[in-house]
Amino acid sequence: MGRSLNVAIVGATGMVGRELLRVLEQRRFPIAGLRLLASARSAGSLMRFDGREYTVEETTPESFAGADLVFISVSSQVSRELVPIAARAGAVVIDDSKAWRLEPDVPLVVPEVNGETLSGHRGIVATPNCEVAPLVLCLWPLHRRNPVRRVVVDTYQSVSGTGWAAVEELKEQTRAALEGREYRPQVYPHPIAFNVIPHVEPFGEDGYTREEAAIVHETRKIMGEPELAISATCVRVPVLVGHSLAVHVEFERPFDPHEARELLSQAPGVKVVDDPAAALYPTPLQAAGDDLCLVGRIRRDSSCERGLALWIACDNLRKGAAVNLVQIAEELLARNLI
């Protein structure tokens, strides 16, 4: 790669921010200078990176002076405010909130699928929703062989997808339930311990949630298929890390599951785990900590002659967020776009 960059991370103290630091360290991303930024709440706290201690600073408009690259991992509301400031300061900004993903002049990128769209960036790049990255990683190699006509996806999403507070809520609620104590839900509208909740993000007027709509629009954008027929049901499950997806895909022509398994086993970013007779299939526990998207239970869809059914599990904090953020930065560097 050659060049080292001045990097700032907004949201460094968050669930994704912490993972991002680990990934930057593990992948030896070329960093000349690093600023760790968050809200006033965490300012002054200490974090370690690559053997050094850094003091977290409150994010202000001046925080971006001299930065070549800014990762922003905060809520959409805060991102809407901060991203333009960082971009105006001259940095390339890679954002992982929902705020910018569907803006026409913002590339929404999973490098293994549409890295080439980075060449059109105008200072802001977005990474997709944490279940969209694994979905497109598995759909893309199949789509190139035999075009996808329709997708139905049901998700089983871990609580770390909501952030720190939700992880604490699941742990505390589980302890309370086992001890027979009452624990009132604060993050979710219902108890998440020993339960599943078919409600991820607010509902729209059409009965779908914002998360479900995001899957539809982001998948279409990344695959460059604006008319793709796709619908989703998103469900929160009492898992700490790792999102799973049950996916039913209809293609233009029938698809032999053996051929699909072969294509997926050669696809970048994907690992096939598919020997059900030996109880081998992806689980979120197995996916947690793995940078690859695991896929298995690849079989004919018994309801559709031209269909396949798949089961996917992926670490939502790594390939679903931090790993993809860093891969985008690596791709920008490799293409000389920073």
Ligand SMILES: NC(=O)c1ccc[n+]([C@@H]2O[C@H](COP(=O)([O-])OP(=O)(O)OC[C@H]3O[C@@H](n4cnc5c(N)ncnc54)[C@H](OP(=O)(O)O)[C@@H]3O)[C@@H](O)[C@H]2O)c1
């Ligand atoms: N969790 C996932 O699996 C996942 C996957 C893909 C994308 N995302 C997206 O990533 C973003 C962050 O999610 P998360 O799960 O990491 O959330 P989180 O654990 O709640 O962390 C939020 C971060 O935002 C910081 N922050 C809050 N207000 C701020 C402000 N005004 N200025 C600067 N920093 C501020 C917090 O700093 P303090 O410590 O100061 O509060 C914290 O570092 C969200 O947009 C989420 O949708 C998450």
